[in-house]
Amino acid sequence: MSTVSSLRTAVHESFEGYVDDLCDLVAIPSVSSSSFDQEQLVASAKFVASLCERLGADPEILRAPMEDGELGRPAVVAHFEGPAEAPRVLLYAHHDVQPPGDAAQWTQDDPFTAVRRGERLYGRGTADDGAGVITHIAALETLKKELGSLPCSVTVFIEGEEEVGSPSFVNFLETYRDKLDADVIVVADSSNWCVGTPALTTSLRGVVQADVTLSMLDHALHSGQYGGPVMDAPTAMCRLVASLHDENGDVAVKGLVSRDAADVTYEESQFRADAGVLDGVELIGTGDLAARLWTKPTITLIGMDVTSVAMSSNTLNPTCKARLSMRIAPGQNPAEAFDLLSTHLREHAPFGAQLDITNGELGPAFDSSADTPAGRDAMASLSEAWQTPAVTIGQGGSIPFISDLQRVFPEAQVLVTGIEDPDTRAHSADESMHLGEFERIILAETLLLARLGGELSE
Numbered sequence: 429m430s431t432v433s434s435l436r437t438a439v440h441e442s443f444e445g446y447v448d449d450l451c452d453l454v455a456i457p458s459v460s461s462s463s464f465d466q467e468q469l470v471a472s473a474k475f476v477a478s479l480c481e482r483l484g485a486d487p488e489i490l491r492a493p494m495e496d497g498e499l500g501r502p503a504v505v506a507h508f509e510g511p512a513e514a515p516r517v518l519l520y521a522h523h524d525v526q527p528p529g530d531a532a533q534w535t536q537d538d539p540f541t542a543v544r545r546g547e548r549l550y551g552r553g554t555a556d557d558g559a560g561v562i563t564h565i566a567a568l569e570t571l572k573k574e575l576g577s578l579p580c581s582v583t584v585f586i587e588g589e590e591e592v593g594s595p596s597f598v599n600f601l602e603t604y605r606d607k608l609d610a611d612v613i614v615v616a617d618s619s620n621w622c623v624g625t626p627a628l629t630t631s632l633r634g635v636v637q638a639d640v641t642l643s644m645l646d647h648a649l650h651s652g653q654y655g656g657p658v659m660d661a662p663t664a665m666c667r668l669v670a671s672l673h674d675e676n677g678d679v680a681v682k683g684l685v686s687r688d689a690a691d692v693t694y695e696e697s698q699f700r701a702d703a704g705v706l707d708g709v710e711l712i713g714t715g716d717l718a719a720r721l722w723t724k725p726t727i728t729l730i731g732m733d734v735t736s737v738a739m740s741s742n743t744l745n746p747t748c749k750a751r752l753s754m755r756i757a758p759g760q761n762p763a764e765a766f767d768l769l770s771t772h773l774r775e776h777a778p779f780g781a782q783l784d785i786t787n788g789e790l791g792p793a794f795d796s797s798a799d800t801p802a803g804r805d806a807m808a809s810l811s812e813a814w815q816t817p818a819v820t821i822g823q824g825g826s827i828p829f830i831s832d833l834q835r836v837f838p839e840a841q842v843l844v845t846g847i848e849d850p851d852t853r854a855h856s857a858d859e860s861m862h863l864g865e866f867e868r869i870i871l872a873e874t875l876l877l878a879r880l881g882g883e884l885s886e
Contacts (some may be wrong), residue, residue, distance in 0.1 A: 429883055429884070429885050430571075430574050430575060430878055430883060430884060430885065431884070431885045432812050432875060432884070434574065435570060435574060435871060435874050435875060435878065435884075436813075436871055438565070438570050438573060438574050438874075439570055439867060439870050439871045439874060440867065441832055442566070442569070442570065442573075443630065443866075443867050443870070446562050446565070446566045446870065447544075447863065447866070448521045448864075449479065449562050449565065449566075450542065450549070450554065450558050450559060450562045450866075451542040451549075451551075452475065453472065453475060453476070453520070453523070453553065453558045453561060453562065454540060454541070454542040454551040454552065454553050454554055454558055455540055455541060455542070455854075456468055456471050456472040456475060456540070457525075457540045457552075458471070458472035458523055458524050458525055458588070459524065459525055459527050459528075459576065459591075460501055460524035460525070460588060460589050460590075460591050460592045460817070461527055461591070461592060462525075462592070463527075464527065466501070469502055469523075469524060469588050470489075470502055472523045472524070472588070472706050473502040473503070473504050473523060473586075473588055474489070475523075476504045476523050476561060476586045477489055477504050477506070477725065477784075479561075479562075479828060480506035480584060482565075482569075482571055483506075483508070483565065483568055483572060484508075485506035485507065485508055485570075485583050485584075486506070486507075487504055487505065487506035487584075488504070488505050488506070489502050489503070490502070490504075490505055490604060491503070491596070491600075492596045492599040492600035492602075492603045492604070493596060493599050493761060494595045494596045494599070495519050495595065495599075499543055499596070500588075500589055500595060500596025500597075500599070500600065501524065501588035501589040501592075502588045503585065503586060503587045503588050503589075503600060504584070504585075504586040504588075505583065505584070505585055505586075505604065505607055505608070506583070506584045507581075507582070507583045507584075507607065508568065508581065508582045508583070508584075509578075509581055510577070510578045510579060510580045510581040510582065510881065511579070511580075511581075511881070514579060514580045514581060514880070514881045514882070515580050515581070515610075515611040515612055515880050516580065516581045516582075516583070516609065516610045516611050516612075517580045517582045517583070517610055517611070517612045517613075517614065517877065517880060518582075518583050518585055518608055518609075518610035518612070518613045518614070518840070519564040519567075519568075519582060519584050519585065519616070519836075519873075520585050520586075520614065520615045520616065520617070520833075521557050521560030521561045521563070521564055521586050521587075521615075521616045521617060522557045522560070522561075522586065522587040522588065522589075522590035522591070522617065523557070523558075523561055523586050523587070523588055524587070524588045524589055524590060524591050524592070525552050525553035525556070525557075525558075525591060526552065526556070526591050526854075528540070528552050529681070529856070529857055530855075530857065533857035533858070534857045534858055535550075535858055536550060536551070536858075538850065539551060539857075539859075540552055540553075540883075541553040542554060543829060544595035544602055544863075547862055547863055547864060548851070548861065548862055548863065549863055549866075550858055550859065550860040551859065551860070552580050552859055553651075553857055553859070553860055554860055554861050555847055555848050555852045555854055555860065555861035556614065556617070556848065556852070556854040556855070556859065557590070559616075559619050559847040559861050559866055559869070560617055560846065560847065561586055561615030561616075562870075563616050563847070563866075563869050563870050563873055564584055564586075564614075564616065564873070565584075565871040566873075566874075567870055567873035567874040567876075567877055568582060568584075568695040568832070568877075570707070570870070570874045571874060571877060571878060571883075575883055576739060576876075578877070578881070579877060579878055579880070579881020579882065579883035580877055580880050580881040581612065582877070583607065583608060585608055587600075587829075588707070590617070590827075590829070592867050593789055593791075593828075594828070594829045597829045597832055598832050598836075601694055601832060601833070602834045602836065605836060607838075609837060610837060610840050611802075611839070611841070612802045612840060612841050612843065612880060613833055613837065613838055613841070613842045613843065614843045614845060614876070615827065615830060615833075615842065615843065615844045615845070616845055616846055616847070616869075616873070616874065617827060617844070617846055618632075618823055618827070618844045618845060618846030618848065619821075619823070619846045619847070619848030619849060619852065620846065620847070620848070620849055620865065621692065621819050621821055622850060623847055623849045623850075623851070623862050623864070623865060624814070624816065625814070625816060625818075625819060626810035626811070626813065626814045626816070626818045626819075626868070626869075626872065627810070627818060627819050627820065627821040628745070628798050628803065628806050628807055628818060628819075628820050628821075628843065628844065628845060629820075629821055629822065629823050629844035629845070629846070630795070630796050630797060630798055630820045630821070630822065630844070631722055631758045631793070631794060631795050631796070631822035631826055632721065632758070632793055632794040632795075632823045632825065632827055632830065632844070633722065633723075633725075633726075633755040633756055633757060633758070633793050633821065633822075633823070633826055634755070634756040634757075634758075634760060634762050634791045634792045634793035634794075634826055634828060634831075635753065635754070635755055635756070635762070635766075635789055635790075635791040635826040635827070635828065636749065636754040636755075636756055636762050636765045636766050636769065636787070636788070636789070636791070637752070637753050637754075637787065637788035637789040637790075638751070638752045638754070638766060638769055638770070638773075638784045638785055638787055638788065639749065639750070639751050639752075639785070639787075639788060640665075640668070640749065640750050640751075640752060640783060640784070640785050641747060641748070641749045641783065641784040642664055642665045642668060642747065642772060642777070642781050642782070642783055643661060643746060643747045643781065643782045643783075643784075644658060644659060644660065644664055644744075644746060644747070644779075644781055645652055645658065645660045645661070645744065645746035646745055646746065647747075648743050648744060648745060648746050649743065649744040650744070651742045651743055651744050652744065653811060654744055655744060658744065659778065659779055660743075660744040660745050661745050661746055661747050661748035661781070662732075662734045662735075662748045663748055664743055664777075664778045664779065664781045665732070665748040667778045668773060668776060668777060668778060668781070669729050669750060669752075669815075670837045671772070671776040671839050672727045672752075672772070673712070673727070676712070676713065676714050677711075677712025677713045678681055678712075678713050678714055678724075679724070679725045679726060679754075679767050680772070681725070681727070681754075681769055681772045682767045682768065682772065683756075684725045684756065684757070684760060684768055685725070685756065685757045685759045685760035685763060686723070686724045686725060686757055687719060687723035687757055687758070687759075688695070688715045688719050688723075688724070689716050689719055689723075690716055690718030690719045690721075690722055690723060690821075690822060691718075691819065691820050691821070691822075692718055692819055692820075692821060693717075693718065694717045694718040694721070695717075696711065696717060699717055699843075700709075702850035702851075703850075710814070715826065718821075718822070721822070721824040721825055721883070722821070722822025722823060723757050723758060723822060724757055725754060725755060725756050725757055725765075726754070726755045726824070727752055727753070727754045727755075727758070727769075727784055728752070728753045728754075728755075728794075729750060729751070729752060730751050730752070730753045731750065731751035732748070732749070732750045732751070733748065733749040733750075734748060751788075752769070753767060754812075755825075755826065756793055756826060757793060758793040758794065758795035758822075759793065759795060761792075762790040762791060762792055763790060763795075766787045766790060767864050768860065770785045773785060789828070791826045791828025791831075792828055792831035793826070793831075794827065794830045794831060794834075794844070795841075796842060796844075798820045800841050801841070802841035802843055802880065803843065804839065805876055805879045805880060805883055806818075806843045806845070806872075806876055807820075808875075808879065809872045809873070809875035809876040809879060810845070810872045812871075812872075812875055813868045813869070813871040814868050825865070827844070830842060830844065843876075845869065845872070845873070846869070847861050847862075847865055847866055847869050848861065849861070849862055849865060
């Protein structure tokens with residue numbers, strides 16, 4: 429039996445070693461995008477497997493087929509047997525990372541060399557999701573050192589393709605269902621409310637991606653000779669995209685699910701500082717600010733194929749292609765949302781423009797409650813680790829595979845935790861995480877596992 433105090437001390441004494449582990453993981457450029465060297469994913473999987481071996485496990489590096497039949501990227505699965513009557517816990521994180529982007533935007537020479545500046549550790553994957561990987565390892569190692577064995581049966585599942593949409597995830601769950609089955613699933617891939625305030629994520633927006641090709645002509649024309657009676661496709665696309673929001677900036681697509689309230693208050697001044705909104709720029713949308721981020725839909729133009737300024741000429745372009753990313757509120761079916769978006773686009777196509785609309789990613793939202801046995805244990809553990817009350821939050825981002833976990837393991841309680849904070853800049857240059865928060869999330873997971881296994885003295 430352990431106490432909060434003894435586990436806090438144990439985590440603190442070993443913490444610098446876990447920071448070193450994270451730095452070693454960050455040093456492997458494990459970008460899962462197909463345009464990068466996929467052997468680096470094999471290297472990062474082997475490194476994660478070596479960490480599991482350090483704890484006495486016999487890890488496996490496994491793959492499952494994608495929908496096209498090709499094998500997906502490597503995942504690590506390691507099992508630690510606990511008492512027969514104890515809960516079975518699945519610990520999820522991912523070892524793949526986003527591309528580094530423009531190196532000139534980083535304030536360090538190499539995005540894959542972790543750099544410590546003040547209270548933060550900078551580098552690609554430090555937060556998303558290297559910290560999640562090392563949190564699982566550290567919590568298990570702490571418990572084994574303190575208790576001699578684990579209080580629960582634990583399976584570590586470290587995926588290798590989350591940043592490209594987890595294309596083999598469903599097949600992986602089905603193929604290795606017996607290895608992954610659990611009573612409680614901890615997903616370490618989210619964030620806290622802010623530095624100093626821990627959070628359990630209880631809702632996530634889903635994602636719908638649509639590619640829209642707009643055509644006005646069957647070939648390009650001289651803009652001086654033919655301009656006037658017919659609109660060029662890029663201008664028509666701009667008008668079409670502009671129709672997606674009303675005069676207040678709210679999404680104008682009819683029929684989408686929307687909730688107007690959230691559990692916490694997000695002050696506008698704090699949001700503007702967190703998001704880096706420029707002076708004078710107005711926020712869009714109406715209603716509760718946190719709800720606008722978590723429980724209301726949003727649509728973003730994330731890509732557009734147009735002629736660059738450097739290559740421009742006096743030409744009426746006949747076609748234009750745009751990619752739209754729509755975040756959908758909890759409770760919204762993604763296929764229905766795509767149909768509603770398509771209907772809106774066709775009804776608002778300017779001047780009879782012809783549209784071809786195809787769907788890309790269709791990711792379900794996530795909606796849960798902290799008022800479950802495991803949820804209450806998680807909230808208590810977070811509060812004790814931070815020594816301040818934990819809150820429940822939503823996330824504007826999407827983790828679609830959580831719905832797959834719920835479908836395949838319907839009896840499991842899913843807990844979504846994480847290490848990110850408003851300054852993390854995941855997916856962007858200068859990604860970082862707060863080292864104090866890292867130590868506290870390791871302690872929180874250690875306390876949670878001890879509490880689930882009945883080995884924490886209250």
